[in-house]
Amino acid sequence: MLREGLDRARSWTHPTSADFVSFQWCSGRRSRMIFAVYRVLAALYFAAWLVMAVVWKKPPRVYFLIYLTYWTLIIFTFYLLLSALIAIFLYLKDKWADRTWMRRLLAANWALYYICADTNLFIVASFWLLEYQSNTQTRLSQDLNVHALNGVFFIINLALSAQPHYLAHAWVPVCYATIYGTFMVTWWALGGRSESDKRYVYETANFDERPVQAAITVIVLIFVVVPLLHSVVWALTRLRVCIFRRYVSSRDRISPKSSNASTDLSVISDSA
Numbered sequence: 001m002l003r004e005g006l007d008r009a010r011s012w013t014h015p016t017s018a019d020f021v022s023f024q025w026c027s028g029r030r031s032r033m034i035f036a037v038y039r040v041l042a043a044l045y046f047a048a049w050l051v052m053a054v055v056w057k058k059p060p061r062v063y064f065l066i067y068l069t070y071w072t073l074i075i076f077t078f079y080l081l082l083s084a085l086i087a088i089f090l091y092l093k094d095k096w097a098d099r100t101w102m103r104r105l106l107a108a109n110w111a112l113y114y115i116c117a118d119t120n121l122f123i124v125a126s127f128w129l130l131e132y133q134s135n136t137q138t139r140l141s142q143d144l145n146v147h148a149l150n151g152v153f154f155i156i157n158l159a160l161s162a163q164p165h166y167l168a169h170a171w172v173p174v175c176y177a178t179i180y181g182t183f184m185v186t187w188w189a190l191g192g193r194s195e196s197d198k199r200y201v202y203e204t205a206n207f208d209e210r211p212v213q214a215a216i217t218v219i220v221l222i223f224v225v226v227p228l229l230h231s232v233v234w235a236l237t238r239l240r241v242c243i244f245r246r247y248v249s250s251r252d253r254i255s256p257k258s259s260n261a262s263t264d265l266s267v268i269s270d271s272a
Contacts, residue, residue: 020109118173163237
């Protein structure tokens with residue numbers, strides 16, 4: 001059982017390549033074209049907000065690189081651009097789904113999806129519950145687009161797209177959170193300061209005044225909260241698929257003969 005779980009965690013295979021670039025609820029070439037347009041528009045929108053968020057930052061603007069919000073926004077924008085590119089490629093040429101380079105792009109895009117889906121939901125919840133202050137000098141439009149609409153996008157995407165989400169891949173967002181947590185501790189240890197000249201990036205990770213509490217908070221967030229969010233998204237994905245199978249007839253696929261979505265040769269069962 002343990003070995004089977006490890007095999008699933010290592011594997012980047014999904015039975016149908018179409019699920020990465022199509023809607024759950026409709027099929028056909030026209031719907032795939034609409035999906036490609038939808039991804040392109042989303043990519044352009046959030047790319048524009050990434051640029052504006054950096055431009056609106058007070059000098060020195062390099063401080064935006066210390067925040068998880070902007071780490072994730074950069075990855076999120078890249079994910080959307082790559083996703084849009086893949087959707088266009090497979091709309092123009094179905095057979096490219098079987099190419100090795102395309103399977104690698106799909107695998108990379110899948111990993112980025114896990115990072116963005118889980119982390120964006122965490123950022124939205126934690127910002128509005130813990131960090132937001134109505135008297136802040138940050139533009140409300142910026143807060144809404146950087147700390148709200150990204151989460152809204154993933155909720156809509158979760159409901160509409162056929163994007164797969166495997167429970168065994170929880171290690172991907174956990175690794176990302178671990179990397180950021182390590183950076184945050186290193187930044188503090190080296191004497192780094194925030195743009196408000198404080199010795200911590202986030203109040204909950206104040207290692208100067210509350211080192212034990214800060215360490216426990218970081219560990220719990222990485223190894224409890226992130227896997228929990230991943231599990232919630234997995235459960236919602238399973239619910240969407242179950243509703244589709246129960247109430248909607250089977251649909252066409254981009255590549256009916258293709259069983260691989262990545263370079264991994266093993267096949268993950270649908271119960272993953």
